[in-house]
Amino acid sequence: MALLKLRYYPDPVLKKKAGKITIIDSSVRKLAQDMLDTMYKSDGVGLAAPQVGVSKRIMVIDVAGEDEPAKPIVFINPEILERDGAMVGQEGCLSFPDVFFEVERASRVVVKFQNLQGQSLKLTAENNLLCRAIQHEIDHLDGKLFIDQAVSPLKADLELAKAGLTDDNVEELTQKVESQSLTIKLEKPQPAMK
Secondary structure, three states: OOOOOOOOOOOOHOOOOOOOOOOOOOOHHHHHHHHHHHHHHHEEEEEEHHHHHOEEOEEEEEOOOOOOOOOEEEEEEEEEEEOOOOEEEEEOOOOOOEEEEEEEEEEEEEEEOOOOOOOOEEEEEEHHHHHHHHHHHHHHHOOOOHHEEOHHHHHHHHHHHHHOOOOOHHHHHHHHHHHHHHHHHHHHOOOOOO
16 A cells, blocks of 8 residues: 655646556556555545646546445546536545535536556446546546636635635635625515515
8 A cells, every 4th residue: 555645736736737648557557556545545535646746647536435335436538528417516625625615517427438457438427426526536637626616716715715725814705705695695686575
C-alpha cells in the first residue's frame, strides 16, 4: 500500500488538462492501486490523477456505502458521450479540505472508458452519487474545479475563505451571502390574497 501526496488548491497541476494514457502497463496499474489506497485513506469517493500530481487521464471511484464491500472502478481515458437533465447537490473535494457547497450537474451521463485490462467499456449513471462523482473527476482531468461549477459562486468563495484557501474577508462575504439570500427571497412572487 503506497499513499500518494494529495495536491491542494491552488496547486497549478489542478488547472492543467491531463494527457491521454496510450499504454496500460504495470506503472498504470500501480498508479491506480496507489490512487485507490490514497482515496480510501482520505475517506473520499473519487480521485483523479491530477489530485496526486500526475497529469494523466485516470481516475478512481468507489461509491459503496460504509457497510458494503468496496466496489472500486478505475476509469482510464474517460469521456462523457451523453449527458442530460440536471441535479443539484452538496459536493466536497479532497483537494479542498473542509469545503462544501451546492453544485449543479447533469442527472444522467453515459461515459466511455478503458479498464486496467485495456477493454473499452460504457457505463450509464443516473440520479446518484456515481453520476455526480464521474462528472466531478472528469472535470479534474480537464483542469476544471468544482468551485467553477458552484450554484452560488459567492457561497463557494465564502467556503474557500472559511477554510483559509483564499485571503478573502469572511465577515464581508458572509454579509454578501446573507444579502443575496434576502434579495432572492424578496424577488419571489408573493401569493395573491383572496
